[in-house]
Amino acid sequence: MARRGQRQSGATRTTRNAPRRRVRKVDAEGILPVLARAVREVESAVERGAIRPSVRTKFQVVALLVREERARVTKDESSSDAYRAEQLRRLDGIATILATTAARDTSLLMLLAEDAVMSDAAVALKREMQTAAGAEPALDEPQLTEPTAEPAPAARQIVPQSVVSRQLANPFLAPDFSAAAPPKPRGPGRLSDWELIGPLLKSFEYATASASESLPEPSSIRLPGGLELMRHQAQLVAAAAAGQRTFLLADEPGLGKTAQALLAAQAADAYPLLVVVPNVVKTNWAREAGLWTPQKTATVIHGNGDTIDGFADIVVVNYEILDRHVGWLGDLGFRGMVVDEAHFIKNKKSQRSRNVLQLSERIQRRAVRPLLMALTGTPLINDIDDFKAIWQFLGWIDETKPGAELMESLEETGLTPADREFYPAARNSVIDLGIVRRLKVDVAADIPARRVADLPVELDDAAGRSIRDAERELADRLVARYESALATRNSGAVVDGIDHELVRRVAGWERTEMDKAKTGENVFSLVRRIGRAKAGLAADYAAQLAHNVGKVVFFARHIEVMDAAEEIFAERGIRYSSIRGDQTAKKRQTNIDAFMNDPEVSIAVCSLLTAGVGLNLQVASNVVLAELSWTNAEQTQAIDRVHRIGQEEPVTAWRIIAAQTIDTRIADLIDSKAGLAARALDGSDEEVSSAADFQLEALAALLTNALTDRA
Incomplete structure (x- = not known):
């Protein structure tokens, strides 16, 4: 016991005598x-x-x-x-x-x-x-x-767990944005007191030359798996490699904008990269990223983002769920952002437009010369003003004035909006910031031509008679309103013949009130009824095409038209794939793959609103448009699902039009608007019309024809 006590005492002494860590x-x-x-x-x-x-x-x-x-x-x-x-x-x-x-x-x-x-x-x-x-x-x-x-x-704002894990690995320190240069202060210049946004837009309205920046000759680009780029695609990638960082890539649909954007991001080392897309194409973007840039990981945000890879190089999100992710996306440290189908943000008052512009602004403040790309084959839907949101996303303008780079370029012209020469010079200044617009006829001569062929059909059954009666009822209501307004006007103005200004005002009143009406026919319900009445005829023609020439893409706007067509195809033993907005991404892709790869699947039945963008269906060369669009851009997008790189045959779009109905007037309106983008971007001589509501124009045409018939 004594020894044990001695040992314990010794141990205590040893501990006390041991050198202690010196605490500063x-x-x-x-x-x-x-x-x-x-x-x-x-x-x-x-x-x-x-x-x-x-x-x-x-x-x-x-x-x-x-x-x-x-x-x-x-x-x-x-x-x-x-x-x-x-x-x-x-x-x-x-x-x-x-x-x-x-x-x-x-x-x-x-x-x-x-x-x-x-x-x-x-x-x-x-x-x-x-x-x-x-x-x-x-x-x-x-x-x-x-x-x-x-x-x-903020309401519905969430942070996915995998993003938290990314921050844990960092550990929890914000990305370093210190290298981002602060904006250079700009003193008052010669143009500082001028309103310039309007003149800049007008410079495109009156243009007579193609709106496309000159790009460098393509350099050698190593691509995986034996892939090849066309010359126009390689030129844009070369521009990104040379240091250009903003692009409005407005190539005609079908010229491979997705591949250009992914490879431009690689050339600019713009990772992590944010890609904002319509819901229907976000899975396809991840697939394309795996094809063109396989060394970079891509992740797709679904819902609350529970399944995303927080460490991915490319983050793909759709417009519809951007609101709940905008918080953490703005803090992730992106060095590049791509907005696909950028015309979706043309309405700056919409929530999705505000979300996109907010993210762009935060990226521009934090990153050193980030890559910003707006992709759209139809940058103008109705009006030159559609440019404004896209230009703001790219940092070329803000709410009220040009950005620093554009303003500097405008100052260098030595001109003001009072000078006629200002407009072509201003247009060139904007183009040089990165507008790239190539036409298939110019850069892809190997892509066969396309045409739109109208097929008038007679609705001679009870449904057709009912539709014509409803159209007459609508026309009578418009005429009565027009005559009432004419009789009660107190301006004293006298117009010889039809007062077309009053016609448009009456059409506008009808257009405003028709959504509130509980009963009675309006242009929306009338067009929907026409679509249902044409469904069987359109499906029958698609079936004939499938039997005679091979695969066909069938587009319709309304679910009931798609249902009616699919029922006919099933009755005739024709296999089809259905591509709709209410499908999961996996189901939609399975149906697309079946149409593309299975020779027994003859027809793809597609929603005009859901499948009109982002799909590659070039295995077919015939398109049936069972219902008309409300814009030329929507129609063009649908046709270009087939008329694109990889197409080996001429493409024909068969537009089914109900004769002797408002359908014919809508078709004329679509064709009349087709020149808008051509005028602003391609230097066409076709006149650019002002902002136009197709429903209003259709009502005005209906009223004008009724007044003419009664004259």
């Missing part, structure tokens, strides 16, 4: 101990589920101070490398606790966004923690006037 005084002082205590308090509160506003405030302040201290230590050249490494290790430990805590409640991540509000309470707490650490708070710390309570996270 600063280890127990400064900001780190303060942050360590605070982060443990936050961690404990979140574990208990007690996430009060004060806890959220403390979380935000600790994270901000961690970032500031890390930046200070990194730049501190007065300390030894060993000391800096130790401080950074301790900071990483605090950051990891923050990240683990945020993984329990991902809404905390919203407090770290660049545009997150820092409340008065947060400012006060930050000063308090800095004082406790013995540091002097900055005298110029902004005094904010927002409410002391933390703002609630």
Whole structure:
């Protein structure tokens, strides 16, 4: 026992005599101990589920101070490398606790966004923690006037778990945006007092030459799997490799814009890359990325993003769910952004347009010369104004004026909008920023020609008679309204013949009120009835084509028309694939593959609104348009699912038109609008019309014809 006691005593003496680690005084002082205590308090509160506003405030302040201290230590050249490494290790430990805590409640991540509000309470707490650490708070710390309570996270905003994992690996430190150059201050120039957005748009309206930038000759590009690029595709990739970073890629549909965008991103090293697309094509974008840039990983966001790869190089998201992901997407550190079917953002008041513009603006502020690409084969739907949102996405203009680069170019012309020469010079200035527009006839001579052939059909059954009666009823209502307005006008104006201005006003009244009407025929219901009446005739013609010439693509606008056609095909033993908007991406792709690869599948029955973009159906050379579009762009997009690279035969689109009905007037309107994009981008001599609502134009035509018949 004595020996045991002696051994214990010796052991105690040995421990006491052992050299202790020398603790630097600063280890127990400064900001780190303060942050360590605070982060443990936050961690404990979140574990208990007690996430009060004060806890959220403390979380935000600790994270901000961690970032500031890390930046200070990194730049501190007065300390030894060993000391800096130790401080950074301790900071990483605090950051990891923050990240683990945020993984329990991902809404905390919203407090770290660049545009997150820092409340008065947060400012006060930050000063308090800095004082406790013995540091002097900055005298110029902004005094904010927002409410002391933390703002609630935006509705439906989420952060996928895999993105949290990416941040954990970082660990929880924001991407470094310090290399992004601040905007250069611009003094008042000769054009500073001029309104320039209108003249810039007008310069395209009155153009007589093709709107396409001169691109460099293509260089050698190594592609996987024996893939080849056409010359026009390689030229754009070469431009990106040479340093160009904004493109409005407005090639005609079918000229391979997806491949150009993916390879341009590779040439510009614009990763991570954000791609915003219509829902129907987002899976196809991931497949194309695997084909053209297989060394880069691509992920597709579905729903809340539970299945995405947070570490992917290419993130593909559709417009419809962008609102719930815009928060974390804006903070991920993208160096490039592609917007496919960019005409979808033409309405700047829409939520999807605002989301796209917000993300673009954040990327431009944070990244060094990011790659921004707007892809659309139909950049103008109804009006030159459709350009504005796309130009703003690309950073060429803002809400009220040209961007710095465009303004500099305009100043160099030495002209003002008062000079006639300003307009062609201004147009060239915009084009040089990156408008690229190539026509199939110019760059893809090996793609056969296409034509639209109208097939008038007589609706001579009971449904046809009912439709004509309904159209007469609608025309009578318009005439009565026109005559009433004419009789009660008090302007004293006298118009010889038909007052076409009044005709348009009457059509506008009808167009505004028809959505409110509970009963009675309107142009929408009338056109829908015509579509149903034509369904059997259109399906019969498609069946004949399939029997005689091979595969056919059948487009319809309404579900009941698709159902009626599919029923006829089934009765005749014709195998078909159905491509609709209510299908899952997997089901849709399975049906597309069946049409493309199975020789027994003769017809693809497609929704005009869902399948009119982003699909490659060039295995067919005949298209049946069972129902008419409301725009030429929509019709063109549908036809170009077939008329594109890979097509080996001439393409014919058979447009089924109900004779002696409003269908014929709508077809004429579609054809009359076809010159809009041609005029603005291709230098065509066709006249550009003003913004036009096709429904209004159809009603005006119906009223004009009725008045003419009664004259």
